[in-house]
Amino acid sequence: MYELWPETEDDWWEVEALYDLCFAPGREALSSYRLRDGVKTVESLSRVARDGDGILAGAIRYWPVRVGEHAALLLGPVAVHPTRQGEGLGGALIRDSLASASETGWDRVMLVGDAPYYAKFGFKRLTGVMMPPPTNPDRVLGLDIMQGAWQGVAGKVTRRA
Numbered sequence: 001m002y003e004l005w006p007e008t009e010d011d012w013w014e015v016e017a018l019y020d021l022c023f024a025p026g027r028e029a030l031s032s033y034r035l036r037d038g039v040k041t042v043e044s045l046s047r048v049a050r051d052g053d054g055i056l057a058g059a060i061r062y063w064p065v066r067v068g069e070h071a072a073l074l075l076g077p078v079a080v081h082p083t084r085q086g087e088g089l090g091g092a093l094i095r096d097s098l099a100s101a102s103e104t105g106w107d108r109v110m111l112v113g114d115a116p117y118y119a120k121f122g123f124k125r126l127t128g129v130m131m132p133p134p135t136n137p138d139r140v141l142g143l144d145i146m147q148g149a150w151q152g153v154a155g156k157v158t159r160r161a
Contacts, residue, residue: 022079068155128154
């Protein structure tokens, strides 16, 4: 059993260690990290999952971005400790945080990721939304939190403080 909690400052380095474990070396060289440099996470949506002993099992973060003139959330990274994968924890983190995003008035969320995995949460390929290079456009996905929120939204994805 896991409990989901808002990420705190005290969690930061433990979450970073989890991301280092789960992702390839050089993960911070990815284009999505240029959108995060010097920008605070959306604290109300970033979560950690801990087991009954308080051990970190998973984490998810969100960042504010702009797509053209429109505000959006950038989901990621989301990670689950390798010994806890396959238990549905990643899905629980995504569903819980997306529900909170809806409750707090966000309209749209995007990510760079695996379309078959994220499709089960309602994400679809975004056309006309340009992440900084190099990013495979087939991996740029979006979800309408509010119905029709991505309709007519296009342009470059940029940082938002």
